[in-house]
Each structure stands twice: as C-alpha cells, then as structure tokens.
Amino acid sequence: MDFSLLTEALASKSFEKIANVCDDLMLQVASEGVEFKDEWPYVIHLLGHIYVNDINNARFLWKSIPSSIKENQPEVAAAWKIGQRLWTHDYAGVYEAIRGFDWSQEANVLVNAFSELYTKTMFKLLLSAYSTISVQDAALFLGMNEDDATNYVLQHGWVLDPTSQMFNVKKQATVTEQKLDPSKLQRLTEFVFHLEH
Template identity: 70%
Template sequence: MMDLSQLQSTLASKSYEKIADICDEVMLQVASRGIAFQEEWPYAIHLLGHIYVNDLNSARFLWKSIPQRIKESRPELVAAWKIGQCLWNRDYAGVYGAIRGFGWSPEVIGLVTTFSENYTKKMFQLLTSAYSTITVADVAHFVGMSEDDATNFVILTSDFSALPAM
C-alpha cells in the first residue's frame, strides 16, 4: 500500500513546486519494495508536477514509462501530456488550448490554474524583455488571450510610473 498523504497535503497547501520531487520519491520507495502501483498511481499529478517546475525532460521520461493501457484509460493524463508536448514544441498558444481544452478534476484544477497563471506572467515578462514594440495581436497569441484581454492584462500589470516623463 502507498502512502500518498504527503502528496495530498502538498496539494492542499498549494506547494506545487514540491509535487514532482514527492512523487518521484514515493514512486521509488514503492518500486523498491516490489509493490505493484501502476493502476492507482496519480500519474496526471506526477506529470503536471514536472511540467509545473519546467522539468520537461523528466516529464517526457515519465510519460514514456507509463504503460499504454493506463494512458488509454486516463483522459486527464493525456490532457496533461498535451500541455507538456506544447511546451516541448514551443507551441505557446497550444499550451493555453491544452489547458482550456479539458475539464480538470478537483484534485488538479488548482495546480493547472496556478501553472497557467505563472506561465502567462513568464510569457509576458519574456515578451517585454524581447520586444521594444509588439502588436496586441502578437501579445494575445503568446499569452493565450483575446486581444481585449491582452490589452487589459498589459494595462493592469504594467508599471507606467517607471516610464520617463514626456
């Protein structure tokens, strides 16, 4: 039997950056005891934990190690992997499509929502450091929003007081 209480308390406390390490450790402990765990293992949470900390190599390794029958029986796991694939392929808009394209379970919705918020902030920071001028349409594409939402996001998150006086 597996003890996933530490994982559950980590999810409850929203310490999402710790999920991948906790899952890796528990998985190794269980496997070292020769306990069969594949059917009950929280693969989607584990995979999303690696995606959350941007450890795409570990996410790919985990995905490849999951038995095909489990992939075929868990749509949420496949949806989580879709996010990883989009990140791996630098399909920035696809990341948002993958997030919005699935009805996430209560166990992972907080993790996915926080990842999405952090990803949007990161993309916005990259855009502001990479471009001196950029169209609203391009910003909307990179941060996965409509043009109106992207405009509002820019207005709400920008520090216009740092601009030189005209």
C-alpha cells in the same frame, strides 16, 4: 500506498514540491517491489513536472506510463498534451491544451496554478524580447483574447498606439539590492585607518 506528503503539498499549494514528492514515492514503492500502476496519480505527477518546467522528466514519466493507463485515462493524455506543447514551444498551444480538457477537481487546482505561472513567465519573456508588439501577438503569447491581453499589459504600464494596434513595451526597472559584507566593511575601515595614521 501513503500519499500523505502529496496530499499535504496539494493542500498547502506547494506545487513546486509535487514532482519531487511523486518521484520519491515512486522510487520508494518500486524499491519495495509493489505493483502500483493503476493507483498511481500519473496526472498529478505529470503536472508536477510541468509546473516546475521540468519537461525532460515529464517526458521520461510519460514514456514509462503503461499504454493501458494512457488509453483508459484521458486526463493523463491531456496533461501530457500540455507537456508536448511546452516541448515544441507552441505558446498558444499550451493554453489550448489547458483549456481543452475538463479537469478533475484535484488536477484543476494545479492546472490553474500552472496557467497563472505560465502567463507571468510569458509576460516576462515579452518584456525582455520586445520593444513593440502587436495586440494580436501579445494576446497569442498570453493566452488571452485581445481585450483581456490589452487590459493585462496596460495594467503593467505598456502603451497602446491605437492607429497601429501596437504596444510599446515598458521595461520595468530592476532594483538591485547591494548587500554589504561585514568583513569587507571591516577591511575597508582598517584600510582607511591605515591611510590616516
């Protein structure tokens, strides 16, 4: 089997491409009638779907993995544990599943990238959902201890009330860039010209 596209995506840290590359390779190999169950990079394939938050396809992949692989390759089960936590919206559990396994070097790169992305996603969720939140809850959602979570959110402009141990969430200003459509500008110019003459 030629895994060069997958190797290239991993090497270039194009993690968002991994699920599609694996899906395409799996279809290609299956169409050729080649038996691949023991050689297939199930861990990377599962983590690829998890990275792009494609939990439905991760579930379908998990169901298609032979039980002998699930039983004999603990890293495959560990990758699916992350998917299960995402499926059930167990935010703290996602971090526990990430930290709860000693990942291989290849998987560790992808798991760490997902962890960073997930933390950013959770931070955005907190920004949109809360005006105040406790230190404890912020730490839970961000998968950090309370000191690290405090440092993280303070760097983003949040304010801590030391008495109540609550953060005042600072909404970040969204800058919307208006794009000028040349055809609209032309029509506006013609309209103004008509008015003047």
